[in-house]
Amino acid sequence: MPTPEISVVITVFNEERNIQPLLEATYNALQHLDYELVLVDDGSVDRTVSEVKRLANDRTSLLIFNRNYGQTTALAAGIDQATGRYLATMDGDLQNDPSDIPIMLEKAKSENWDVVAGRRANRQDGFVLRKVPSKIANWVIRNTTKVFLSDYGCTLRVYKAQIAQNMGLYGELHRFIPVLAKQQGAKMTEIDVKHHPRIHGSSNYGMGRTFKVMADLILMLFFQKYFQRPIHVFGTAGLLAFFLGVLVNIYLLILKIIGEDIWGRPILLVGFILLLGGIQLITTGIIAEIIVRTYFESQDKKTYRVKEIFKGE
Template identity: 35%
Template sequence: MNLSIVIPLLNEEESLSELHQWIVTVMTANNYSYEIIFIDDGSTDSSWQKITHLSKTNKNVKAIRFLHNYGKSQALHAGFAKAQGEVIITMDADLQDSPEEIPALYDMVMHKEFDLVSGWKKKRYDSVLTKNMPSKLFNWAARKTSGVKLHDFNCGLKAYKNTVVKNIEVSGEMHRYIPVLAKNAGFSNIGEKVVVHQARKYGTTKFGMERFINGFLDLITIWFISRFGKRPMHLFGALGVLMFVIGLLSAVYIGITKLYKLYNNEPAILVTSNPWFYIALTTMIIGTQLFLAGFLGEIILRTKNNEERYKVSETL
């Protein structure tokens, strides 16, 4: 099979039939063998009924329905697990991503040997203040932090080799950082393509300003995971030992100073009356706690079990 098109959605009943027909037209024109995988992330409208009807009229339509809204990352994780195509395309269901871009993305992965190709919505039709400017700031921070030189991490239109999606773990709210996850997994040949961004035709966006706040928090998380996720002791242990040694040396200095003054019959205050004694003690305690945090992190990494992150109610 050439293509698996993975489409996470939430309450997009108006656009599904049009999107499906558009994709089918492109697939037929290019003679692709394909599957369309809709992941209904807990829609409360008639999205699932629409998908069920489409699956009856087109055997290439497959679908997963979550019991309730778990988030885009979980939807993509489920779609990636089900996908069987040589190339996996992800796109949003709101008609802002154009299926006409799929052949070029497919060609870049199959013939130019990119592991992953990310879309770049160079010209956007979103609000400048609420989306464009925060998005530019977010993408700049993501580039600087991750080392992945993409202009648009948030673009839902991406193409992947099958081996990429089968070897990355998309969890939490990490769908924005799939290129970073791919890079950390060893897939470094990451490309970018300018794609057409269309104004939303139906409904309203499901994302607000909080996605940028969450995005920056997730950026810190993935920075930590990419550098210390497999070796937390290297960070916490090193900081803990450093703080403990500083505290210990300070305490030793205070003790030697006290003994020196006593030996020379000089007036000396009680050690416990010296504020530096408590600073040294606190530093040693914090250092010990950091070291233990790194130690516990190493134990958790070696004993963790895969947890269930979402529940599926139906599949097609």
């Protein structure tokens, strides 16, 4: 089969009433492109699958999960299935508009961007429960990861295939896809895209995801700075704690020598905790280093990515 210019990956979960307008809008938007459409059903329990099978054209494939795994896993499966030179991702709830995809693809091609991210210029969501938490989360992510995009919550993005297929999506890291792409040295930009209010179905997001985002952010910061050298974070913290513990215990020893009673003092407990904690952190760093080396060497992975090899004639 010839390689399509773009693969569009759409994740769906209990979207039976959205499937027909979604497919109609997507086919209409992509009709002038050489495309394939990859839908991933993330364990729907309604008629989503049967609706896709009823309406799919010959450029559409459908991956059906046996249960709900979450959006990140669904995106990863769709990206693995895709064969296009470029990939686009979007949600299946009709809030993203597929008519933006040709514009984003043209920008990626004409200006040689690795990632073109959507920015919901006129977001059609609730102000208190959706927009405000999103603005706060975007600000925190931008200023901690130093990847300066305006809208991390917009799933509508276009990627070069080699960037999308090497991001390593696990857990719930779909919110941090731009950070994962940046780790590969991707050049990215963003453009305003359309955003529609949800008509059918209900959102799967709530305020409870805020804590998950913060937990994932800690993981992303670790990946950004210390994934290949975990001893730098664990070892540094461990050595600092260990030497503080040594100083505390030297101080207590001096007090003991001059005849003071040190038993029962809280600082005695602090000294032992710092010593033991320091040793544990250093040990954790060494174990993490061994795990990282096993990760790369057992799978013949490289710790670098070559953008291009040029040979003069």
